[in-house]
Amino acid sequence: MNIVVMKFGGTSVGSAESIRDVAHIVDLRKGFKRIVVVSALAGVTNSLFEIAAAAKGHNLGRAEQILEALEKRHADTATELGIEAPQVMAAIHEILENVHKLARGVDLLGELSPRTMDEIASAGERMSSILVASFLRCPLLDARTVMKTDSHFGSARPKMPAIKKAAALQLEPLLQSGDLIVTQGYIGSDDAGDTTTLGRGGSDFSAGILGAAVGVSEIEIWTDVEGILTADPRIVPSARTVEILSYDEAAELASYGAKVLHPATVRPALDAGIPVTIRSTFKPDGKHSTISPGQSSGRPCVAIAMRRNVAIVSITQETMTEQAGFLARLFDVFGRRGISVDLVSTSEISVSVSLDAGAPLDALGQDLAKLGTVSIAKDRAVIAVVGDLLRKTPEVLKTSFDAIDHIPVDLISMGANAVNLSFIVQEKDAERVVRNLHEAFFEKSENA
Numbered sequence: 001m002n003i004v005v006m007k008f009g010g011t012s013v014g015s016a017e018s019i020r021d022v023a024h025i026v027d028l029r030k031g032f033k034r035i036v037v038v039s040a041l042a043g044v045t046n047s048l049f050e051i052a053a054a055a056k057g058h059n060l061g062r063a064e065q066i067l068e069a070l071e072k073r074h075a076d077t078a079t080e081l082g083i084e085a086p087q088v089m090a091a092i093h094e095i096l097e098n099v100h101k102l103a104r105g106v107d108l109l110g111e112l113s114p115r116t117m118d119e120i121a122s123a124g125e126r127m128s129s130i131l132v133a134s135f136l137r138c139p140l141l142d143a144r145t146v147m148k149t150d151s152h153f154g155s156a157r158p159k160m161p162a163i164k165k166a167a168a169l170q171l172e173p174l175l176q177s178g179d180l181i182v183t184q185g186y187i188g189s190d191d192a193g194d195t196t197t198l199g200r201g202g203s204d205f206s207a208g209i210l211g212a213a214v215g216v217s218e219i220e221i222w223t224d225v226e227g228i229l230t231a232d233p234r235i236v237p238s239a240r241t242v243e244i245l246s247y248d249e250a251a252e253l254a255s256y257g258a259k260v261l262h263p264a265t266v267r268p269a270l271d272a273g274i275p276v277t278i279r280s281t282f283k284p285d286g287k288h289s290t291i292s293p294g295q296s297s298g299r300p301c302v303a304i305a306m307r308r309n310v311a312i313v314s315i316t317q318e319t320m321t322e323q324a325g326f327l328a329r330l331f332d333v334f335g336r337r338g339i340s341v342d343l344v345s346t347s348e349i350s351v352s353v354s355l356d357a358g359a360p361l362d363a364l365g366q367d368l369a370k371l372g373t374v375s376i377a378k379d380r381a382v383i384a385v386v387g388d389l390l391r392k393t394p395e396v397l398k399t400s401f402d403a404i405d406h407i408p409v410d411l412i413s414m415g416a417n418a419v420n421l422s423f424i425v426q427e428k429d430a431e432r433v434v435r436n437l438h439e440a441f442f443e444k445s446e447n448a
């Protein structure tokens with residue numbers, strides 16, 4: 001069987017018009033068996049988080065207002081698509097009614113557990129998939145019957161052997177009897193049968209996992225831009241499509257902020273040797289990116305990525321060099337709090353680490369104060385220059401340093417892997433750094 005996974009993101013299913021575009025694209029792959037993975041309609045997952053937060057803050061009125069707007073948006077989309085059958089409307093209503101019940105519970109208790117949050121957050125994909133499957137007139141598979149995960153609500157980890165087994169039982173028979181199925185991205189279920197989610201932006205990851213589990217010939221990520229670009233086009237409007245990337249380059253760009261791809265997506269695809277392409281729903285014949293086995297951009301810098309909301313924690317201890325095991329004690333503090341550190345830089349008497357600014361920084365600061373003098377810098381961003389030939393091209397350093405001349409840099413790391421050179425700067429300077437680097441690498445000369 002020649003099977004493809006086609007994942008459509010929030011903007012791609014964001015309106016009746018774009019769902020029509022989706023149908024057209026799905027039709028273009030007629031010769032294949034197709035697993036269509038959909039995100040929630042653009043903005044809906046954010047609204048669901050807002051409902052949960054409003055309920056927790058005892059503002060049930062606000063939660064109900066958003067619920068009403070969500071029901072209207074889905075119903076209007078169904079009407080515009082001509083699929084306003086009573087069972088479609090009832091299914092949407094039932095999902096939102098369940099969210100309403102959960103919101104009332106959260107309001108009553110003033111408590112929002114990660115488990116309840118995932119149940120609420122799953123509503124977006126459950127509703128969008130109903131619309132898309134009805135419009136495409138094909139079976140709808142509840143992803144929770146296949147996407148088996150641990151119980152790490154909010155960022156659940158897939159259990160690949162269980163997923164493969166479930167896919168063989170639930171998904172493959174549907175593909176034997178038909179050419180097309182629709183399922184949800186982002187959501188799964190744990191051993192107890194409770195709904196889990198793979199983390200924000202996780203529908204790409206779902207596509208990677210399902211593609212690997214079934215052994216498809218390609219995983220297609222359909223989004224609102226023509227593939228992975230040389231920088232975020234919202235920051236650099238002249239950014240252009242990177243046509244070929246390695247798995248390493250794509251994973252590195254994704255984990256350093258290139259939102260176009262969830263960072264975990266490429267791992268299952270790489271393990272299974274399946275190519276991943278990233279394409280535009282709005283320009284299906286336009287350019288696209290391909291990530292496939294044995295391929296590389298062959299460039300010192302393939303693209304620039306940027307992630308905001310970073311903090312730097314520095315610990316200074318005059319006698320650090322005389323204290324064996326200092327670093328072990330230091331990292332133990334992070335480990336015990338379950339905080340993962342990103343970049344690390346050490347000097348004679350101090351250590352700086354960067355981490356997500358959402359970590360419990362005050363508590364961490366108190367723990368670390370036992371080891372030395374602590375300072376915490378917030379409002380930082382990390383910018384990464386990524387390319388397979390980066391290490392082999394010393395000029396990359398000069399080009400980068402020249403480009404960010406006069407901008408204060410807090411931390412520099414030539415990644416432990418060979419494909420990444422990253423800088424941490426103040427958030428207010430970050431866009432300028434991205435633009436300067438883009439200009440140096442892509443506009444002045446063809447790479448360093």
Ligand code: ADP
Pocket residue numbers: 008009010011012039201222223224225227228229230231232233234257258259260261303304
């Ligand atoms: P979807 O809803 O389809 O999953 P996302 O909003 O998650 O789409 O990701 C697409 C967005 O990622 C683009 O609109 C773009 O603004 C942003 N983006 C950030 N960095 C890059 C990059 N290097 N290349 C392409 N898009 C990028």
Ligand code: ASP
Pocket residue numbers: 009010039040045046124185186199200201202203204
């Ligand atoms: N709907 C989810 C989110 O907004 C998952 C996704 O779109 O990938 O995070």
Ligand code: MG
Pocket residue numbers: 009201204259260261262
């Ligand atoms: Mg996304």
